[in-house]
Amino acid sequence: MLEIILIGPLIVGISIFLLPIRTGRYLMAATGVWNLGVAIYIWRVQPRAFLDQYFRLSPEGLLVLLLTSFLFAVVSFYCLGYLEHEKLSKERFFNGSMLFFLAAMCMATIADHVIIFWIAIETTTLASAPLILFNRTKGSLEAAWKYILICSVGIALALLGTLLMTISMDAVDVESSLFFSEFAKVAGQLDKTWLKAGFVFILVGYGTKMGLAPMHTWLPDAHSEAASPASALLSGALLNCAYLGILKTTNILEAAQLGDFARNVLIGFGLLSVFVSATFIMKQTDYKRLLAYSSIENMGIIAIGTGVGGFAAYGAMLHLIHHSLIKSSLFLSSGNILLAYGSKLIDQTGNMARQFPKTFFCFMGGFVGIVGFPPFGIFFSELIIILGAFQKGRYFVLAALLCFLLFISAGLAKYVISMSFSQTENTACLVEKPLLYVPQMILLLVSIILCFWMPESLSRVIIQSGTGIIGVLNG
Amino acid sequence: MISPYDTILMLLFLSVLLAFASSRILTMIKVISFQGVAVSIVPILQNSDLSTSSLVFGSIMLTIRGIVIPGLLVFAVRKISIKREVEPLIGYHFSIFVGLLLIGFSFFISSKFQFPDSQASLLTMPAAITVFVGGLFLLMARHKAITMLIGYMMLENGIYIIGASFSRHKHHVVEFVILLDVLVGIMIMGIVLYNIKRTFDDIDTTLLRKLKD
Numbered sequence: 001m002l003e004i005i006l007i008g009p010l011i012v013g014i015s016i017f018l019l020p021i022r023t024g025r026y027l028m029a030a031t032g033v034w035n036l037g038v039a040i041y042i043w044r045v046q047p048r049a050f051l052d053q054y055f056r057l058s059p060e061g062l063l064v065l066l067l068t069s070f071l072f073a074v075v076s077f078y079c080l081g082y083l084e085h086e087k088l089s090k091e092r093f094f095n096g097s098m099l100f101f102l103a104a105m106c107m108a109t110i111a112d113h114v115i116i117f118w119i120a121i122e123t124t125t126l127a128s129a130p131l132i133l134f135n136r137t138k139g140s141l142e143a144a145w146k147y148i149l150i151c152s153v154g155i156a157l158a159l160l161g162t163l164l165m166t167i168s169m170d171a172v173d174v175e176s177s178l179f180f181s182e183f184a185k186v187a188g189q190l191d192k193t194w195l196k197a198g199f200v201f202i203l204v205g206y207g208t209k210m211g212l213a214p215m216h217t218w219l220p221d222a223h224s225e226a227a228s229p230a231s232a233l234l235s236g237a238l239l240n241c242a243y244l245g246i247l248k249t250t251n252i253l254e255a256a257q258l259g260d261f262a263r264n265v266l267i268g269f270g271l272l273s274v275f276v277s278a279t280f281i282m283k284q285t286d287y288k289r290l291l292a293y294s295s296i297e298n299m300g301i302i303a304i305g306t307g308v309g310g311f312a313a314y315g316a317m318l319h320l321i322h323h324s325l326i327k328s329s330l331f332l333s334s335g336n337i338l339l340a341y342g343s344k345l346i347d348q349t350g351n352m353a354r355q356f357p358k359t360f361f362c363f364m365g366g367f368v369g370i371v372g373f374p375p376f377g378i379f380f381s382e383l384i385i386i387l388g389a390f391q392k393g394r395y396f397v398l399a400a401l402l403c404f405l406l407f408i409s410a411g412l413a414k415y416v417i418s419m420s421f422s423q424t425e426n427t428a429c430l431v432e433k434p435l436l437y438v439p440q441m442i443l444l445l446v447s448i449i450l451c452f453w454m455p456e457s458l459s460r461v462i463i464q465s466g467t468g469i470i471g472v473l474n475g
Numbered sequence: 476m477i478s479p480y481d482t483i484l485m486l487l488f489l490s491v492l493l494a495f496a497s498s499r500i501l502t503m504i505k506v507i508s509f510q511g512v513a514v515s516i517v518p519i520l521q522n523s524d525l526s527t528s529s530l531v532f533g534s535i536m537l538t539i540r541g542i543v544i545p546g547l548l549v550f551a552v553r554k555i556s557i558k559r560e561v562e563p564l565i566g567y568h569f570s571i572f573v574g575l576l577l578i579g580f581s582f583f584i585s586s587k588f589q590f591p592d593s594q595a596s597l598l599t600m601p602a603a604i605t606v607f608v609g610g611l612f613l614l615m616a617r618h619k620a621i622t623m624l625i626g627y628m629m630l631e632n633g634i635y636i637i638g639a640s641f642s643r644h645k646h647h648v649v650e651f652v653i654l655l656d657v658l659v660g661i662m663i664m665g666i667v668l669y670n671i672k673r674t675f676d677d678i679d680t681t682l683l684r685k686l687k688d
Contacts, residue, residue, distance in 0.1 A: 115646075115649050118653070119649075119656055122656045125660070126656070126660055129663050129667070130663075133667060138674055138675070138685060139685055139686055141667065141670055141671050141674055142686055143686060144667050145620065145671060145680075146683070146686075148663060148664055149614075149623060149627065149664065152627060152660050152664075153614060156627070156630050156634060159634055159638075159653070160607070160637065163637055163642055164637075166643075167591060167637075167641050167642055170641065170642060171589060171590065171591040173591075193587075193588060193589065220686075221686040224686070283688075284688070289688070
């Protein structure tokens with residue numbers, strides 16, 4: 001039953017190549033809604049998989065599945081408006097790849113088997129490469145080449161890590177199936193050397209895909225060259241799927257009494273990511289790259305939260321949700337800006353507040369959210385991570401994180417204000433139809449609502465997803 | 476007496492050195508093809524109890540790794556008409572030296588791990604590490620995009636030896652799907668490569684320097 005979630009988009013994705021372009025566009029939006037419906041059904045009923053030797057639901061997978069389906073539904077409606085303006089030469093390719101991409105991400109969320117999960121993540125790379133490539137400009141070719149090569153090599157390392165993990169089971173003659181959840185159950189008996197080696201490779205491998213520094217080099221190129229709806233999905237949904245692999249492996253190490261080792265490595269990569277994005281955000285000429293570096297920063301924060309553990313790990317899961325919502329909204333708004341000004345350079349834009357008030361409203365809202373001002377969710381998630389770090393006595397991590405965050409906020413503010421209010425000679429035109437701004441507003445609104453009203457089932461799933469790293473929360 | 480798979484493993488070491496020393500891309504593709512055949516045969520030779528399914532899957536692996544993928548690479552080389560890697564980042568002589576160091580290093584690392592008691596030969600792990608790191612080295616040390624593809628394939632071969640020889644959780648369907656993923660990956664990279672050649676008129680990755688901060 002569970003497999004419906006990936007079979008649906010797959011079938012529609014294939015059929016889109018045979019149908020007229022406009023029909024395909026609407027079909028994609030319909031599939032987005034259908035997929036969200038199936039995800040909600042799965043969330044409530046939690047059915048067993050038909051191929052239950054490969055697929056199984058896990059709390060963290062469930063969370064990312066719902067988030068991914070929701071984002072895709074919203075983004076597919078934005079596409080209806082976006083594709084009216086942006087004339088793509090091979091739109092069927094674009095729509096088809098979007099759906100294949102969705103299918104691959106859904107597969108990653110329900111695959112609890114370590115190797116099937118790897119296959120799903122590799123498939124997301126393959127399905128999303130055409131989304132970056134389709135412009136066929138020099139820049140997009142370069143970005144696509146870097147993306148597919150760096151991610152494939154990175155993920156190959158994750159495969160090695162996965163194999164080392166299975167060897168850790170064989171080396172001590174433990175018999176168990178290769179599910180992440182089963183690994184965690186027998187973790188205490190596993191061979192520690194192999195397990196550690198496996199973790200390092202998995203962290204580097206899936207960390208490449210998640211955009212952790214220093215393996216992040218593909219990310220700004222790919223996110224800036226992809227079409228904006230695709231950038232929104234790459235940043236909002238794909239990075240989470242890669243994080244799933246790291247989270248699940250960290251849970252195993254926690255169960256194997258190697259938690260300290262895993263945490264320190266995670267914090268190291270996390271701090272480096274935040275530092276790298278702080279240095280690059282300060283001096284940036286391209287607003288989509290600016291947003292891409294902000295994604296690296298947020299992935300770093302999530303890694304730090306996971307590494308600190310306890311209360312902060314709960315914050316990291318919240319951060320994951322809110323980052324997806326807000327960053328996708330920002331990338332969609334950046335799509336409007338690109339349509340209006342025809343350039344990705346910050347210098348070429350300006351006076352957005354007067355010329356395009358609705359896009360400005362969404363973009364500014366997203367900016368306020370992403371740097372962590374209330375009433376958006378990132379304010380609370382960052383606060384929780386900071387409090388968690390205090391609680392655990394990680395003062396150095398805390399100080400460094402806050403310092404970098406300050407620089408990042410300053411850098412982002414400088415450019416966003418320049419884009420919104422400075423004068424420009426560039427004549428821009430764009431009719432702001434509802435489909436071009438309502439999706440962003442919905443995403444931002446959901447982030448606000450989740451701060452004040454969190455459904456009980458959602459908070460339960462969040463706590464279950466990090467049983468290892470969150471531990472028992474007080475109260 | 477030297478068993479046949481020890482001989483194959485020794486040849487794997489030499490194949491890495493040959494790939495390091497070669498400037499001709501066709502030679503490197505031949506190396507990849509040989510490695511593909513070797514890594515598909517080694518697990519079969521190591522396994523004393525052969526079943527029909529493992530033979531069938533072994534031959535599918537052999538076909539894809541040894542014939543289909545190298546065939547695709549040869550096709551790509553014809554299409555983009557680039558025969559040599561000129562001015563590599565790290566010279567050929569130094570590359571061979573690195574290769575020798577790498578072989579020593581792989582034996583050293585292998586001695587640090589406690590292996591599950593499998594029928595694998597003592598040479599298996601060093602050979603796997605050499606092929607794997609050798610692939611990584613080619614990825615870093617060469618400019619042409621096609622050589623990087625070859626490096627990626629070599630890396631993948633190295634990982635396959637480790638998986639097939641040491642993990643007891645062999646699952647032919649899963650292995651097959653992994654290979655399918657790799658195959659599609661190679662094809663997409665080939666398409667990007669072709670487009671790079673058409674747009675830039677070369678596949679030197681030093682040309683891909685436009686996007687940076």
